[in-house]
Amino acid sequence: MKIDPNDYRVQADEKVDLAQRPTKVEPVYDCKKEYKKMLKAFVNELHDLQHLHYASNHQAVLLIFQGMDTAGKDGAIRHVMSGVNPQGCQVFSFKQPSTEELEHDFLWRTIKCLPERGRIGIFNRSYYEEVLVVRVHPELLQAQGFSDEAIADHAIWGERFKSITELETHLHNNGTRVIKFFLHLSKKEQRERFLDRIDEPEKNWKFTLADIQERSHWDDYMRAYESCLSATSTQQSPWFVIPADDKKNARLIISQIVVDALNDLNMSYPKVSAERHKELLKLRKQL
Known part of the structure; x- marks a missing residue:
């Protein structure tokens, strides 16, 4: 069966209803x-694409x-990045x-970790925690210097979506990308896991114990995710909702999306100038 990433993509301005999205x-x-x-075929292709991405050093x-x-x-x-x-x-x-x-703004700690050109950066959780976990537990905003009035004002979430x-x-x-x-x-x-x-x-x-405590907020998390996905999936930086009950299937879908994204970069190996080529030939004779 062919994997079509568009089956899982959240379109810009789409109002996400996770109950309508299969797990x-x-x-x-x-x-x-x-x-x-x-998976092995995807891993091999990703290896080649990553090597090209690193060599091109463009994005x-x-x-x-x-x-x-x-x-x-x-x-x-x-598994996908193995x-x-x-x-x-x-x-x-x-x-x-x-x-x-x-002591810094909510984006600070992740911005420090952004990937350099030619590299693939992976965030296992990210600045999105600040509109997910913190939204479910708004009391966490107190440690970030927010007043009770500011915490009670739900406008903060729209402001954070805009910042993101x-x-x-x-x-x-x-x-x-x-x-x-x-x-x-x-x-x-x-529950089974x-x-x-x-x-x-x-x-x-x-x-x-924290796992059980967080599970009790399941519905709140689903609402937070729906708001987040709806507000922050764009044409340039899309969200993909991956059915995750089957781990193997999820890995294959993710692999296809990553492969397609890298192929879309239209990468190429750096071209060698005529002068550099002559230099290499001279060096070759010295070997």
Whole structure:
């Protein structure tokens, strides 16, 4: 089955209703063997494209992964990008802000980690946490210096959406392609994955009381994601809602989207001037 990224893309100005977006679709692979074959082909293609991207040194690519706990962000990054040369890839995971980070604006800590030209940057969570987790838990704004009046004024979320879209427009205009993935997991599947973390000793370390506490805010998170996706998916920096109940299928869909995005950059290897070519021939004779 051919993967069409447009099936998962959030169109600019679309009002997102996650209840109408599936968390599981018909697999694009028939069996585990075919899945491995397809993933390997994608990994090999990504390896070649990343090498070309690094050599061209013309643009940067930023991949953003968001999703509820157990949605498979870590696994998707690990499997899809497994063939990419670490020299040309930068991965950052954003957890709870530090004291220093809280003393700056909400974009500061992530802006420091933006990829250089020729590199692929990966954000496992991102500045979008500031309109997701913080929106579900607005009391966190107190640590950022906001007054009770400002916290009670819901205009802050619209202002943050505007700051984010303006940042991503700026990045696009200056050579950074931003692609965003929301791994759309069902509440039922999350429960099964939490149970696995409890029942399988080697996964116990992944499970905490905070996981249960956050799960109790599921509906609030879905509303926050709907507002976020609706407000910040643009033609230049789109969101893709990836059905995440089937991890293997999600990885293949993400792989196709990343491959297409890199191919769209119209990259080429640097051309060697006639003078440089003569120099290389002279150097060759010395070997």
